[in-house]
Structures are given as structure tokens and as C-alpha cells.
Amino acid sequence: MKNLLLAIVLFSSSFISSQILEPVKWSTSVEKVSDSEYKLIATATIKDGWHLYSQTVPEGGPIATSFSFVGNSNYLKKGNTSEEKGHTIKDPIFDMEITYFGKTASFVQRIKVKGDTPFKIEGIVEFMVCDDTRCLPPTEVDLVFNVK
DSSP states (O other), X not given: OHHHHHHHHHHHHHHHHXXXXXXXXXXXXXXXXXXSEEEEEEEEEEOXXXXXXXXXXXXXXXXXXXXXXXXXXXXXXXXXXXXXXXXXXXXXXXXXXXXXEOSEEEEEEEEEESSSSOEEEEEEEEEOEEOSSOBOOOEEEEEEEEEO
């Protein structure tokens, strides 16, 4: 009886964990532009059939992708986070024109460093993804950029 109960618990927990959808994976990189300027690059890899939304979304639409960076004395942000050109369509779920990304998306934040000592920049990306029939709740993912 104990073995049967254990088998049911293990089967149930593996079934529940297999139901968690993670259609977007994030990676980071840093590109040196000059002696004092760098690009922080956050790249989303998106599973087929899912859409990651732009940083600019009309009111009443999905949650826009947004970035926040933990400030420290090693750098200054230069401007806002930019994004590559996405696909703009009349979205059937939200009934409005929305820009989204499929497969991959890159977002770039330029910074100016104040010294030459290597350091880390921590950030958070908040985003929402949908497929043709459903949307997942907004998700936050921690990002780390190693500036050398």
C-alpha cells in the first residue's frame, strides 16, 4: 500500500511539473563599443507558436516587455532599452495592432562605465507571451550582465 501511495505521489508531482509552460528563455551578453561604453544585450529565445510582445503596447493590450536595471556606482545608463524591429499585426486575441517577436528577440541597453574594474549589472525583465489561443500571466526573470 505504501508503494502504491508513493507511486501515485511521484506520478502526480511529475505530471504537475510537466504542466509548467516556459516558452521563453533569456540569455545575456555584453558588447564593448568603446573604452567607456558597452551594450547590455538581452536575448529571448521563443518557442514556436508563441509571441513575446514589444516594449510599446497600446493600452488595453498585453503587458509590454520592460527592463529595469539595478543602479550602482560603476555605470550610467545611456537612453532607454532599444529593441529590434518586430512583426506588427492585428492581434485576434486583443483586437488591436500589436508588435510582437517570434523565435528570437534582442533588446539593447547602452551604458557608460566609470572605471576599468570588472563588475556585474543585475536587471529584471518582465514580459508576457501568448499563442493563438491563450496568454500566460506576466513573468519576471532575473538577468545578470558581466561587464569586463
